[in-house]
Amino acid sequence: MTTLNGTRERRISKRDRSLGSRRLFASLGAALTLACAILAAASLLAILGYVVVQGIGAINWSFLTQLPAPVGVTGGGVGNGLLGMAIIIGIATAMAVPVGLLTGIYLALFGRGAIPEALRFLSDVLSGVPSIAIGLFAYAILVAPLKHFSGISASFAFMMLMLPLLVRTSEQAIRSVPQTVREGALALGMSNFRATMQIVIPTAMPAIITALLLAIARVTGETAPLLFTAFGSQFWETNPNNPMAVLALQVFNYAISPYPNWQAQAWGGALLLIVAVFILSLGARLMLRRAMRGLEA
């Protein structure tokens, strides 16, 4: 590609002399971009449609509420995987929110200088680290020393995956609260602590919740770090100190199994994952709209 310079302009006048041909080119070009946009959206929609068609038959009440059946026995479900997913994500959220929010507050209030810049850089680095490497970290810090797999180690990995999004979005959300709002609170005699906790953060809350929902959506379908943290379980496991079943992991294990019965369940599980992720993303989108309106008002 070249910038707007002499050679480029000469070429324009040589190649496209008539206005008619230039207009034709413009229409063809527009059609090409439209075709690419439709190709991108349609190929992905085709995948989703296929998952829905294959998965819908597997989903029923017992699929949602029962334990996995042994090989050769029909029926069974992913109930323990759903439970495990909820527990692991719940603990991950409880750990990620304080750290992420405090770091976001720090970056928003003390945002200049070398140390905050370094923190932002670290946060961006973390957001690009492959989830499997984060899984290895959780293994090294919580599984290897204790010598057993556990739900809590999976929560730790999920927390690491959620943090960068929470940190950077809460920073922006707090920054976008007008300075006058904070100054108004201080002028009324509030301490900085109270002004932040009672005025600034509540104003920024819809945007922070948006970020939280997106972070949860990100880890809901995450499978790679679970392989050697949560590991999987055949039981109703509620103690996060033990290995736990997780829906995404069950989908993976069923998919690569040689049994048609399990493969059918993998499609059902995949459909559940997509529905969960989409609901979270839509919720985030609605929240964001509310956040925008709140800031305008």
Place this chain on the structure above:
Amino acid sequence: MTAEPQFRRLVHFVSPADRGFATVVYAGSILFALLIIALFIMLVLGSWPSIVKFGPSFIWKSEWDPITSKFGALPMIYGTVATSFIAIALAAFVGIMAAVFLADFAPRWFATPLSFLIELLAAVPSVVYGLWGLFVLAPFVRTAIGPALQHVFGWLPIFAGPIYGVGLLTGGIILALMIVPTVTAISRDVIAAIPRDLREASASLGTTKWETATRVVLPAARVGIFGACVLALGRALGETIAVTMVIGNRPEISASLFAPSYTLASVIANEFTEATSSIYISALIELGLILFVVSMVVNALARLMIWSVRGSRA
């Protein structure tokens, strides 16, 4: 600690609660920084036995044999690079053109829901792509795409040999589908950030919309769009589950794109829980360390390029 002057003054003036508040905020940030530093340190510590035993030749040795405890990362590095480049080669053009459409051609009532749809698709879990790849794409490559390519280009070594369905090409195609939304979403933001003045100046010279888009807007946005592609490449390099399900899992380097292969991420996913000896586990963690360092470099580059166009760090 460099603070904004007004805030620091207030912290000192107002109340003990403020000092406590500042301390808690510092503590949270320090914990965050420590976690990331610990991530790097734990990966280095975990791979230390392997680093000591195999040295730098770990990177260019191509033998991967757990039974004799001989480990070399080259086949996985090759598989990772090859699948990622297939992916970006397939995804870049479509993704960028779709971004041009969304930013400059589509009417607003059409662009908004389409952008939202594409962003939603970026959130589809990896394991879902893997499932579809294993049961739909792999058979399709075996029976249709593969034979067709071999029929036309069979004389090229990259399209020679038996077609298994699973392999480098299938892995690359799955990755391409997964990164198209990334390329499109970021390129669209970058294109939208190009000042209106440029477009208006171009239009005032009598250019068509297409000429403005391809000769003014895209050249102005090229660094940022390149950054979007590099960021997508970074995603592709580290993508694990979907690739693991369709790559074929064989630690060999073959010229053919139809041959089963392995990537850094998928060998960890497949073998880590089965690894018995400590040197085996250590070698796998070293693969994770390589992946970590490479994706860090790629991401840093991508972000610098995107910022240089878009200005803000949003």
